[in-house]
Amino acid sequence: MNAVEIEEAVSELAERPFDPAEFPYQFLAAFGNKDTTIKRLRTGSTNASDLPGGVLQRSNIHIAVAAHGAVTQTLAGLRTSPATAKAKPRFILATDGDGFEAEELESGETVACAYADFPNRFGFFLPLAGITTVKQVRESSFDIRATSRLNRLYVELLKDNPDWGTADRRPDMNHFMARLIFCFFAEDTDIFNGEGLFTATIEQMSARDSSNTHEVIGELFRAMNTPIAQRAIAKLPRWADVFPYVNGGLFSGSPAVPRFSRIARSYLLHIGGLDWRKINPDIFGSMIQAVADDDERGALGMHYTSVPNILKVLNPLFLDDLRARLEEAGDNSRMLLNLRRRMARIRVFDPACGSGNFLVIAYKEMRAIEAEINKRRGEADRASEIPLTNFRGIELRDFPAEVARLALIIAEYQADVLYRGQKLALAEFLPLNKENWITCGNALRLDWLSICPPTGTGVKHHADDLFHTPLDQPQIDFENEGGETYICGNPPYLGNTWQTVEQKADIRSVVNGRTSSAGFLDYVAGWFIKAADYIANAGGAASFVSTNSICQGQSVPILWPILYSAGCDILFAYTSFKWANLASYNAGVTVAVVGIGAPRNALRRLYEHREDGHVVLREGASITPYLTVGARVIVEKSNNPISALGIMEFGNKPSDGGHLLLSRDELNAIGLTNAQRDRFIRCIYGSQDFINGGLRFCIWIEDKNLDEAQQIPALHERIEAVRALRLASPDKGARTILAKRPHQLKLMRIGSSHAIVVPSVSSERRPYLPAGIVDAHTTLTNLAFALYDAPLWNLALIASRLHLVWITTVCGQLETRIRYSNTLGWNTFPVPTLTEKNKADLTRCAEDILLAREAHFPATIADLYDPDDMPADLRDAHERNDEVLERIYIGRHFRNDTERLEKLFELYTKMTAGAGSAKKRKVGAA
Template identity: 70%
Template sequence: MNAVEIEEAVSALVEQPFDAEEFPYLFLSAFGNKDTTIKRLRATKGSTNASDIPGAVLQRNNIHIATCPPGEVTRTLTALRDSPATSKAKAKFILATDGETFEAEELDTGETVACAYADFPNHFGAFLPLAGITTVKQIRESSFDIRATSKLNRLYVELLKDNPDWGTADRRHDMNHFMARLIFCFFAEDTDIFQVGYSFTNTVDTMTERDSSNTHEVIGELFRAMNTPTAERKKAGIARYADRFPYVNGGLFSGSPDVPRFSKIARSYLIHIGALDWTKINPDIFGSMIQAVADDEERGALGMHYTSVPNILKVLNPLFLDDLRARLNEAGDNARMLLNLRKRMARIRVFDPACGSGNFLVIAYKEMRAIEAEINSRRGEADRPSEIPLTNFRGIELRDFPAEIARLALIIAEFQCDVLYRGQKLALAEFLPLNAENWITCGNALRLDWLSICPPTGTGVKHSADDLFHSPLDQPQIDFENEGGETYICGNPPYKGSKWQNEKQKIELANAWVKFPHLAKITDYVSGWIARYLDYAEKVPDAVAAFVTTNSICQGQQASEIWPVAFARGIEIRFAHTPFHWSNLASHNAGVTVIIIGLGCKSTKSKQLFDDSSLVRDCNTIGPYLVPNRDDVVQKATDPIGRQSIMLFGNMPRDGGHLFLSTDEADDLRRNPQTSAYVKRFVGAEELIHGKQRYCLWINDEDAVTAKKSAFIADRLALVAKNRLQSQAGSTRDFAKRPYRFVQIGGVAKKNAIFVAGISSENREYLPCDYLPSEYIASNKCFALYDAPLWNMALVASRLHWVWIGTVCVRMRNDFSYSNTLGWNTFPVPTLTDKMKADLTRCAEDILLAREAHFPATIAELYDPEKMPADLREAHDRNDEVLERIYIGRRFRNDTERLEKLFDLYTKMTAGTGSKNKKKVGAV
């Protein structure tokens, strides 16, 4: 279940008569527990209910729930807290209720919920961990945004049932615009933007028939009033019940006056939505969540579209907010310095060319308003109107509904800031009518000229967008007051690896990289925003940008291709955040591993590198791989640059599957002395990591004639030959004459080989590898070091090598994609003495022995970060310490220091080898 589905179930639970005996089970069902789970908790024999309190229900590792007589809730909650069973079963929550009062506590944090029973759905977000959904602070503090999203979604779906034409491409914009109008009205009636007593919801409830037949007419008349100036209403014939509502303007109620028809259910939904407390709306959360309402493909993840404020600030703080706060601290109470800072802020433009529902813009606006409010306070001008115009917060969004919500979210944020810093009275006096300027453009950011959306002052460039509330004013007219201002570009553009882009996206990316077409063929879709910034910076050289991107643009081939182009065009990486997980609200949504790249024209300013612990590293330059003070790019090498053994690619059959055997077939052949030698264990990444058993026929040239004496083998080889003859590849057809062997053979061990998985999860702390005997054959999903000294495994299994591979090799989504030419052959290994090799050999042996102690556990099980056995972890720690002392005489402090040393050594070891192994950035 997603968060919205849970909210619906919780709301339905509260609407039922309270049943003390059934409540615990209904509550657990609302949070996604299956019927079989509930049945086991109810059972009289073999029950999973671990409670030691009569009538209570305790679900292990989850929650202890008890109902009680009236007035006994607090005492009952104390009993649950003191219960030995609560601690023994590792319950995360305790909950007590008598049907009138509701109290609960999260035991790890001590956070509590205490409210009327009927109001506990307003706090349901606190319990989302019960459904496996990790929550963030903003969601725990207020569940309003999910509740509102849930109910708006139900209304949206219900309206489309009775108005199917409104769901078509021709009318979808009208439907989305209608929803934006409703959201404004709900917010306006609860915040007194509509005068006290003039409730939109109550007016609809009072003036419409219970059969809903005229609901659309009443709402349409209210919207018409809000789009008509007061002086013109008599002439326009506005109904008396609508005449009481203010003139809103701003284009929000202009355009099509149509309203979809309402069924009784839809009317009921609207009344319920209006009954919510819309003063609790949080525009930096709500916008992201509700954008999925209008998207059929995204509705399944409704309520999960939330980007945390801390993650957004990882972009905005180093981009410009930290500097503004520093200037504020520097100014102290100096009135002139404070005034200059306020004037500077009024001219700052923030531009998000992939703005979605406006998260980045809303957070930037709210943070700047907080700084401005402090300036005004220090100057004794607390009531002063804000000089930061919303029109300075520009955006481009491909879809019209998020674009509308982005503007609406900014409008709501402005009002909330005015109330917070200037008071309700002044905020209301100046809020309406809205202005008609349009600063969020609906369009494709890789096709539009960014200069037309956010131009440098005085260029005269214009852009007209007619998909939003209202056509914009003349663009230079909007910009005039901001002459000489700063421009900051930011955002979280969409990701798509080159292999997963559709044709339209490929064309868009080619359009962005038109000056460097080869980059469009190999880079992620997100790189198009970097390309657009490079063009923009040529005309606006002072503009600075910061994007959340996939970490792949600073790895492998993309790093070695994108950044030489960017650096040659005079752009540098001003700051960066090393890889971290950027995920949505649901814990089961793994999200993606991302980086943050801050870009600007070359300067002498110190560069900043942030890591996952938010520490800052100052440096002179940041290189393509986000390594301080290293500007080299790593090129593939045909041989190891150190003295480690040669690693070869695995073996590729191209056989149509006919050289492979089931377990029973393999057993039959191995029991026969004439055929047993032809059966080998076949190991790819899946087999290596998860211990899967797979078998193949492996026949050498000299054994081909003898092997064919087996009727089974002969039949299989005939099928292989037939399959290869049908191949379109000439090289494969040529091997139809030799059906007994693999088409591509990397190598075979005489005694033993070190196998390395080609694709593996980045979540493991070490790369999956193993030491296997000669009866194991490496697939093309593996690499192998054949008959290599065991100390080589100590290198592969080290944190140093994990960090190197994670930096210089490419990624497959969130997985490492290992490469012998780019990862192993370039791995800088210093000259090793015999003593060092012996020490590393012993470390590798200890790792293997520690694994053996946990047989038959697989590598996947052994290297689960949360379940890794202590003795295995200790063996790896010893291996890392021995190896790292070889490099610098001590353990490295962090991965950044590891990379610095590795790149320094790489530079020294490849000096004089030419472009074959090494290339400096700066030349295209």
């Protein structure tokens, strides 16, 4: 279950009559526990409680229903219960149906409220559903509750107005929802004259059967679109005439309102009953956009982007500098005034703004700094000089674009109330201005300089409607001469395999011939290139949350030379971390934050996410595109090892339609003698076979044995099937060359004594690459790499932590799995010149690893390298191997992976320095 579904279930539970015996089970069910889990708790087989009527779910929650008026005492009993101490639940909860108290034991945070109000605190309990939250989410249950209610209303309205769900009418539906959101907020924050005025008017003036609800709402919207001076002409009903003129475009455009069923009317009144003063535009905007998106509605609650994560983009981009200048200014009136003037000219531009999270947070943070400036200057009531029009965005879909603008309006009003007081905030809020600054369109096809011009009023747009934002939209006059522009956001990630034809064309248009390999770039790379081009023309800096693929693998030598040639460098970065959301089933994508701009003299900042969860700041003169401290370096494919290493090749591609590959049962069915098996059959492994202990066989017929093999009917039949397949292939080589030797795999590679095996794809969870060795009677498919008859010390290199770190960085990942490459990973791996003693020491280490594995036969590689259950002797063997190898590099153990990478890049740079001046010109100097 996701957060919104949980909220609905919790609210439904609170509305039922309280059943003391059933409440603990109903509560657990509301948080997604399965029927089988509940059944086991009921029977007592998994209920660890030691209190009468208590229910204790180990590691989760201990619940007890209290006698009337004894909730606090019951909670104390839960806290001191021996069963609680033993089962280590995260929460304890006590209720008597009137009061409700709970505690998170580790943090000591508590909830105490009336039973009917506990749905308002449901965010406190989201960890029960496996949802990892942050404090801000737990304090923002309102946003999730409001989204849930709006979703119900939206779906109900579409049932009764199916034409409003069509592509032509969907913008009208979304615009209608945006108007409702504003009205709910306005009636609870004194923007309308009277708390609850909008909802109360609908309740009083519309029939209970809902037959005229749409007409009543239409009249209210008409009033908000009619200036006071024109009210007499408009002939508004008296009950509508009390509403203020709002417009600014919000209530212009189509006046239509969908028809309401009785259920839809009930939903609307229920939504209006919520306390909309609690709205948090940081979160609400991104959640509300899901209401109007068919693809996303099924995943409601997945759209929360935590403020701390957004600040990883905004703080080092420009907010840290503003705060530093504020600190430096102290109480110096002139310096404070200069800083305020500077801030009034700063543009924040999000070219993938969605519902405006980054823009809203940037605005709120800047208002906080400005408020402190005004306070120090004795001007606390001063109107803000930071215009909303300086917070610009591009969004592909119309409704998120509308919501982004609405979220900014709400953020501005809340900031005015906070810093200037309710009276002044209200006095200046209405009517809304007509300016619009969120463009609806394809960011990779638009000219960013026209959306966010670098100076003054150089480019203008205009549109009649505030929220409907065509590409020829608002031209806004704003005085920004000499101002700074900061580009930020969280653009869409989409690997080249999953891009549509149109998206691939988008990337090609952005690249504009600067590389022939644009098809290998992730979609997010387009935003980096567009930002670099913008900065080259207009200055400024940019920072995006990005899939970490742009800092790994084959993307680096494609993307980063383009950014460097545009005059950009990495100014700061956060190394890989999980960008999680509210969905319990979604672990979050691995991302990095990268800030780019024109090179500066200041030290570059690299924020490293360590395995223990800490973030460590490191500084240096330059940051590599692989997000390490060091000079620019780009690792490019090499056809041969740059170090004195064995040659690594692909295994054998069968190209046989499966006729030369056999399962054990198929092999037994052929009925070969032992001698024939020895002559014509080989074991064959792919990556997963090798890792998981699978065993397959292949027909292996050398030319000298072909006549004998043809005499065996089962082999002859399979050979002819391969011939027919290859002759029918559209590939000319298959028809003209491979069809002439249908008794063989496309490639026939095998070691004369052994082969070192390296799976091409493996799990990122393992502490080492799952490499190994096979004998001369075993071959490999093209899903694995092999070093045929290579010295065993090569295995010691591959099985090291040093090599794993190199591969995950320069080869990149397939989804989250490690993707090995011989040309990009092995051939580029920098190894110092090894003495014979070095090789002997490493050979002994490789043997020790293999012997440790053998001691646990028949455990598979997957079993042995499970990070939670790796045998101690095998781990020790690997650690000795790491110790021996790393002493060869620097005379001691590396302190961490960062140090490993920095040494490897340093060595790689030295070893490839003579590879040609062309490559050096391509990369450029830091």
